[in-house]
Amino acid sequence: MxxxxxxxxxxxxxxxxxxxxxxxxxxxxxxxxxxxxxxxxxxxxxxxxxxxxxxxxxxxxxxxxxxxxxxxxxxxxxxxxxxxxxxxxxxxxxxxxxxxxxxxxxxxxxxxxxxxxxxxxxxxxxxxxxxxxxxxxxxxxxxxxxxxxxxxxxxxxxKSGVLMDEFKQEIGSMPLRVIQKRSTNITVAVLGHCYTVYDTFINMELIRKLKDYGIGVVTLDMLDYQESKQRSRELDKMLFWDYGTRAYGGTIQLIENGGIDGVIAITSFGCGVDSFVIELVEKKIRSESDIPFMKLVLDEHSAEAGFCTRLEAFVDMIIRRGSYENNVSSFR
Ligand code: SF4
Missing domain, CATH: 3.40.50 (Rossmann fold)
Structure with a gap:
């Protein structure tokens, strides 16, 4: 064969x-x-x-x-x-x-x-x-x-809200129903190219870590691409890159649909596409919502300890905002 x-x-x-x-x-x-x-x-x-x-x-x-x-x-x-x-x-x-x-x-x-x-x-x-x-x-x-x-x-x-790992049931040997359990009503959107969002080594198991906090995760794959394309037309010029359209149009959907407590953009050091796409996304979020936003930049020298500290601080801040409505962190 x-x-x-x-x-x-x-x-x-x-x-x-x-x-x-x-x-x-x-x-x-x-x-x-x-x-x-x-x-x-x-x-x-x-x-x-x-x-x-x-x-x-x-x-x-x-x-x-x-x-x-x-x-x-x-x-x-x-x-x-x-x-x-x-x-x-x-x-x-x-x-x-x-x-x-x-x-x-x-x-x-x-x-x-x-x-x-x-x-x-x-x-x-x-x-x-x-x-x-x-x-x-x-x-x-x-x-x-x-x-x-x-x-x-x-x-x-x-698109119905299932992550790729869940679909393929590849997170350890846990059955699907256990993976989908969440202990908070917090939802975080993780924006990034499919190969940074789903490669658990490259992203230092970001999604698994969020799930361990009991947080629900939304990715661009759960959003409607045609809608993203349509919404991206608000820019003076249509974005050239497929990912740009997905990320920018997806961000508009996330802001308008509500129910998102934080946005994490994962990007790779030296990525030309992300250097302006994530800039546009961040501006949109900061100017039209009060959703906390954090950018995580990855390269082969990224240290897990620093990564975890930033993630923990971001999650803590979201949880605190839930308790003290006016506690708007400097992450914004
Ligand atoms: S430069 Fe950016 S868009 Fe291109 S392959 Fe690398 S991460 Fe992906």
Missing amino acids: VKVGIPRGLYYYKYSTLWENFFTELGAEIVISDKTNKNILLEGASKCVSEACLPIKAYYGHVINLLGKADYIFLPRLTSISQKQYICPEVAGVQDMIRNSVKVLPRIIDTEINLRKSEKNSWKAALYTGGFLTNDKEKIKNAYKNALGAYRNERQVM
Whole structure:
């Protein structure tokens, strides 16, 4: 059986269900790299240019982790995942960066995914990708149709308030009903790219820590993307980046829908996209609401002790605000 390796990084955290179902239905054995850990990150950082952000360095490490384990490695070139919007150039270029610096790679499935003009282009991408495994176009189309169905179902469930980890039931061995329990009525929105929000090593288990405080968590995946796109039109110029639209339009939804007691934006050191998107988000929150906002910047040198101290102070402040309505902290 042909083995297809998929690095557990970047957009794997959005499309894992789609990709895994697709390759499996085409008869491949899927090999996913290990969960991000210290070695993966160190390996990745040692091969990658130092200017790259943490998620890109981790992605390198995941590719290295797959070496010798698969016949192919799936390294899609993601240029755009939604109409008229782009993905960060580091994601679009990571395939070339890896080819250039990791010398003994197996065969690469180098699909270009560019949905800027039309979402129908995803079918072309599927035919190209499936072509590495079979010449049977009907089989590829069916596999993609079924995988797309599974992916859309997952998205729908997440929109109803279920986190990705909960959906996949991957938080330890806890069953879903235990994970969803909360002991406070506090809800915090965690804004960030899927690969920073769901990679528990990169974000030092932020979501698990919030859950341990008994806090409910909202992510951008729980908000309506079309609505975010619509709401982002209030800006003089539509945002260029898919993530910018999701984060800015999502922030407007969070403010208007109410029920959010705090917003945490997690961002990676040196991220060009976040440098202005998070600025816009922060301005919006501070000018149109009294929701406390905190930005956490991550890189490979981030220390967990400092991270926990800031998180604890933020949570304490939210709890105190609940008791003393006028106690508005300097976090605002
Ligand atoms: S958007 Fe930012 S965090 Fe994501 S890959 Fe690009 S530079 Fe890195």
